[in-house]
Amino acid sequence: MTKNNKVDRFLKIIGKHKGQKKEPKFQGSLSDYLEIIEEDPSVCQLAHKRLYTTISTKGVTRMKPSDERCNKLFGSEELRTYDYFQGKFFGMERSLAKIMRFLRSASLKGEESRQVLLLLGPVGSGKSALMEHIKSALEDCEPMYHIDGCPIREEPLHLIPRSLREEFQNIYGMKIEGDLCPVCRFRLKEEFNNDYTLMPVAQSSFSVRGRRGVGVVPPMDANSQDVTVLIGSEDISKLDMYSEDDPRVLSLNGAFNVGNRGIVEFVEVFKNEIEFLHTMLTATQEKSVPSPGKGPMIYFDGVILAHCNEAEWNKFKSENTNEAILDRIVRVNIPYCLEVSEEQKIYEKMLSLSDFDGHIAPHTLEIASMFAVLSRLHLSNKVDSLTKMKLYDGQDVIEKGTVKKIDINDLRDEVRDEGMTGISTRFIMKAIDASLSDSEKNMVTPVSIRDALIKQVKDQIVVEDDRNRYLDFLGKTLHDEYLNILEKEITKAFVSAYDEQAESLFNNYLDHAEAYVNMSTVKDSVTNEEITPDENFMASIEEQIGITGTSRENFRVDISAFMFSKLRRGEKIDWKSYAPLREAIESKLTSSVKQISRIVTKSKSRDKRQQGKYNEMVKTLIDDYGYNEDSAEEVIKFAANNLWRDS
Secondary structure: OHHHHHHHHHHHHHHHHHHHHHOOEEEEHHHHHHHHHHOOOOHHHHHHHHHHHHHOOEEEEEEOOHHHHHHHHHHHOOOOEHHHHHHOOOOOHHHHHHHHHHHHHHHOOHHHHHHHHEEEOOOOOHHHHHHHHHHHHHHHOOOOEEOOOOOOOOHHHOOHHHHHHHHHHHHHOOOOOOOHHHHHHHHHHHHHOOOHHHHHHHEEEOOOOOEEEEEEEOHHHOOOOOOOHHHHHHEEOOOOOOOOOHHEEEOOOHHHHOOOOOEEEOOOHHHHOOOHHHHHHHHHHEEEEEEEOOOOOOOOOOOOEEEEEEHHHHHHHHHHHHHHOOOEEEEHHHHHHOHHHHHHHHHHHHHHHHOOOEEEOOHHHHHHHHHHHHHHHHOOOOOOOHHHHHHHHHOOOOEEEEEEOOOHHHHHHOOOOOOOOOOOOOHHHHHHHHHHHHOOHHHHHHHHHOOOOOOOOHHHOOOOOHHHHHHHHHHHHHHHHHHHHHHHHHHHHHHHHHHHHHHHHHHHHHHHHHHHHOOOEEOOOOOOEEEOOOOOHHHHHHHHOOOOOHHHHHHHHHHHHHHHHHOOOOOOOOOOOOOOHHHHHHHHHHHHHHHHHHHOOHHHHOOHHHHHHHHHHHHHHHHHHHOHHHHHHHHHHHHHHOOOOOO
C-alpha cells in the first residue's frame, strides 16, 4: 500500500469516527424533559440501575448444570455470566456474579443501594483492571440529562418542588429522590425568579478521562489528606466578592461532585485515615455529602466502589471504632485465578497486548500457569496439590482405572479465601520476559520458563517456607508432570496416524467389552467369523492403568454403560470420551513404541531409515503441534536426557 493510499484510507476512518462520536446537543426545558420521560422513563434512572442495566444489556447467560465446565466446577450452582466481561477476565465467574448481584439488588433500591462495594484481593489479582472496566461501562451509557450549568450535573426532576412530587408520582409512577444543589438553588432564585420551568436542561455523556460521572479518590496519608478531594472547595479568589455561605464561592469539583449519578472509586481505600472516610459514610447512609465551607448538604446519587488488599482490610476491621463503616460495606473477594486453563488465557491476553514477538513453544504457558495455581492452593487432607489443581481445572483425574470422585465444593470448604495468596500474574510475566531475554533464539519453552521461574523464586521469594515449597513444585512436581505431557506428545508425533490407531484400539476394545458384558460374540473384521471376546487383548489395555483380576469385569461393565448412555443421548463418542480408557490407550501406544528411544537419543548412530523417521517426527511437531525447529530440538533433547536416557 502506498503512502497516499494509507493516508486516504485512514482519513476515511477518521471521518466515519467523527460521524459516530458526535456529542449530544440537546437543549430544552423541564417540559421538554418531561415529554422525554413519558416516552422513555429509563432516562432518569438512578446510578445503580443505570450501571446494572448497561452491563446486563450486553448479554447475560445462565450457566446450566448440564454444561460440562459448570457441572465440574460449580456443581448445582447456576451462575450468571455477563458478556461485558467475557474475553477480558478469566476464572472470575463467582466474583463477577457477586458484583452483579450487588448491582442488581441496589438497582431495585434494596439495602445495597446504601452500601459500598469493596473488591478485596491480593496484589495483581485484577482488582484495578476490573474497576477500570466497570467504570468504562458508563461510557457506553446513553448520555444523561441534567440541569444545564449544574456543577454536579444533577437530575432535572430536582426542579420540581416537594409540594408537587406526590402528584408527579401519581402521574408518572416514579418517585423523585433528592433536592437541588446550592448552586442551582441560587440560580433558580436569582436568574429565573424561582420559575423552575425556565431552568435549561442539557445532555452530556459520561467520561472517565473527562471526570464526567466518574470520580476517583487516590490513597493519601494523614499529613496530605484533604476533604476537598472529596467535596470540592471554596474559591478563595471569590471570597472578597461574596460571603462564605454564598454558593457562588463554591467550587464543586471533588470526587463525590464529579461522580454524582455515576461512580466514585476509592483506590486502596483503607490507607486513608478513618476521619477521611466519614464522608463516604454519609454518602451511603444519608445519600448526601457536605458542601465546602458553610454550605448545606448536597444530595448524592452514585455507586461507591472501593478496593484494597487483605492486610489493609484485616487491620481496618480489627478496630472497633470502624464498625459504622464496616456495616456499610459489601465485600467481594477477587482472588487469584485457580483454573490452569483460565490462567493461561490471562497470559495470552497480556502477551497479545504487548510487543512480544518471540516464539512460545507449546505447553510453556501451561507449565507457568500450573506453577502459579499450585502456589495459590492450600494443602488438602483429601488430595495432593497436583490432583487438586487438576480438579479445580475441571480435568478428570484417573485413579485405579476410574475417575476420581471428589466433590470440588468439599475441597473449597476445607479452607477459607483460597487464592488470596501465592504467585501473582506479574511474577509469571516477568519470568517470561527473563526467559526471552536470556534466549539466543528468541523463544520461550517449558524448559526455559521453568529455569527462569526457579531463578526468580530464589531471588525474590523472601519467606523460606514459601520459597522451598515453590522450588519443590518446580523441581519435582512440574518436572515430572511436564515429562508425562512431553512423552505423550513426542509419541503422538512419532507414531504415524496416531489418532487413527487410537480410534482403532478404542473401537476394538469397545466391541470386545460389550460382547463380554452381554455374553455374546464379536464379528472378526477380516474373516467375518463370530468369535468369543479376546480377554488377552482387553487385559493388555486395562493393565496400562492398573486394572487387573476381578476389577476387570467391573471396568468393562462401567465403560459399556457409559458409552450406551452417551449414545442414547445422541452424543458423539470417540477414543477420548471415557477418561480412564483414553489414558489406557495412550499408555498402550506409548509403551508399544520401542524404536523411539533409539531415534531420539542416538543421533550419531541413526541409520538412514531412522534419520528419516526422526525428521518426520520433527516435522509433525512443527506442523501439527506448533513448535519451530529450535523449540522442537530443545524439547526432544530434554526428553532424551530425562525420559529415554537409560533405554
